[in-house]
Amino acid sequence: MIKQKILVTGGAGFIGGNFVQYAVNKYPNYDIYNLDLLTYAGDLTKHRVIEQQENYNFIKADISNREEIMAIFKKEKIDYIVHFAAESHVDRSITDPEIFVRTNVIGTQVLLDAAREIGVKKFVHVSTDEVYGELDFDPSSFFTEETPLQPNSPYSASKASSDLLVRAYHETYGLPMNITRCSNNYGPYHFPEKLIPLTISRVLNDQKVPVYGDGNNIRDWLHVYDHCAAIDLVLHEGENGHVYNVGGHNEKTNLEVVQTIIKTLGKSEDLIEFVKDRLGHDKRYAIDPTKLERLGWAPTYTFDTGIAQTIQWYLDNKEWWEQIISGEYKNYFEKQYTLKGN
Numbered sequence: 001m002i003k004q005k006i007l008v009t010g011g012a013g014f015i016g017g018n019f020v021q022y023a024v025n026k027y028p029n030y031d032i033y034n035l036d037l038l039t040y041a042g043d044l045t046k047h048r049v050i051e052q053q054e055n056y057n058f059i060k061a062d063i064s065n066r067e068e069i070m071a072i073f074k075k076e077k078i079d080y081i082v083h084f085a086a087e088s089h090v091d092r093s094i095t096d097p098e099i100f101v102r103t104n105v106i107g108t109q110v111l112l113d114a115a116r117e118i119g120v121k122k123f124v125h126v127s128t129d130e131v132y133g134e135l136d137f138d139p140s141s142f143f144t145e146e147t148p149l150q151p152n153s154p155y156s157a158s159k160a161s162s163d164l165l166v167r168a169y170h171e172t173y174g175l176p177m178n179i180t181r182c183s184n185n186y187g188p189y190h191f192p193e194k195l196i197p198l199t200i201s202r203v204l205n206d207q208k209v210p211v212y213g214d215g216n217n218i219r220d221w222l223h224v225y226d227h228c229a230a231i232d233l234v235l236h237e238g239e240n241g242h243v244y245n246v247g248g249h250n251e252k253t254n255l256e257v258v259q260t261i262i263k264t265l266g267k268s269e270d271l272i273e274f275v276k277d278r279l280g281h282d283k284r285y286a287i288d289p290t291k292l293e294r295l296g297w298a299p300t301y302t303f304d305t306g307i308a309q310t311i312q313w314y315l316d317n318k319e320w321w322e323q324i325i326s327g328e329y330k331n332y333f334e335k336q337y338t339l340k341g342n
């Protein structure tokens with residue numbers, strides 16, 4: 001039997017890493033290639049459990065390096081691409097936008113050229129609801145696949161640019177593709193610069209938790225396992241050229257998220273410190289997932305079950321996040337935040 005070759009970019013990061021583990025275990029008859037540059041956000045220790053499996057392969061490479069990527073595609077004759085690799089943190093895009101353009105825009109274009117050159121069967125581009133901009137606080141308003149793109153941060157502008165390139169390669173060259181736009185993910189292996197793992201790790205160390213502005217901005221939370229199942233479905237069943245929104249109607253204010261974590265860990269809300277707001281801070285994101293539900297997807301986690309599972313995972317896997325926050329991350333944190341407490 002000829003094995004299908006699936007190239008997963010960014011498979012050493014948070015969502016890509018969870019997807020690689022999901023796919024390696026679910027599809028022993030597929031060869032999974034994890035292609036990743038191993039930036040500050042990528043680590044391979046998370047794959048110790050699967051790295052001996054025959055259908056798992058790792059390639060260290062930079063998606064914005066054209067020669068390198070072309071050579072890999074030609075050598076491996078890739079059938080499918082699931083593209084996660086990106087600079088993903090909004091705050092970093094505010095202090096240093098350039099790398100976001102290089103990785104998210106140029107990197108995607110290089111992959112598209114390579115995919116076109118060898119004629120892949122499908123290119124699944126993992127994007128974000130942030131490309132739609134922000135919603136107001138009217139609870140009946142949602143992002144649909146038809147909502148115009150109005151990105152507000154350098155990060156979301158770079159993601160929207162990559163979405164438009166994927167669309168253009170489909171329209172111009174007939175490249176088979178899907179774009180997925182999901183809401184905020186959380187779960188195992190989430191890098192502790194993002195709100196939920198940052199809060200869990202700091203609360204466990206009795207350190208102050210920085211909440212931007214008044215804490216009333218709303219995010220729509222999606223457990224990463226539900227996201228992996230959605231991408232699997234789109235890869236296999238998504239209609240060529242279509243965009244699919246992924247989200248499970250789990251809207252929470254940032255303050256509610258932080259309070260839930262503090263309460264679950266039995267700590268005091270005195271740990272909350274309100275700090276200067278993020279520049280251009282989007283008020284609210286909320287996804288209408290009807291189109292993906294029609295394809296057969298439904299989330300299995302509510303916010304309550306998902307956050308309980310996630311907190312327990314961080315309690316059980318301290319060595320993973322402790323090695324991160326004790327390294328270069330310390331410098332990042334000191335530059336990013338000026339807290340009155342410790």
Ligand code: NAD
Nearest residue numbers: 010012013014015037038039041042062063086088128185
């Ligand atoms: P992450 O930052 O945890 O991981 C990104 C991975 O990409 C890392 O392993 C990193 O080493 C790799 N990478 C970065 N630059 C690279 C390059 N030039 N070449 C090869 N690899 C490179 O990101 P994440 O949170 O897992 O997000 C994955 C994707 O999902 C991104 O495209 C992001 O825009 C999108 N997304 C994330 C969320 C979320 O809540 N985290 C929500 C919606 C969409």
Ligand code: TDX
Nearest residue numbers: 088089090128130184193194195196210211212217254
């Ligand atoms: O220290 C913090 N304090 C705080 O109040 C941090 C890091 C964040 N926040 C707020 C900002 C946001 O309103 O919490 C909310 C969530 O922030 P992040 O975890 O940085 O996520 P967000 O900016 O919403 O973007 C995430 O979801 C969409 C991912 O990082 C993106 O990659 C994805 O596209």
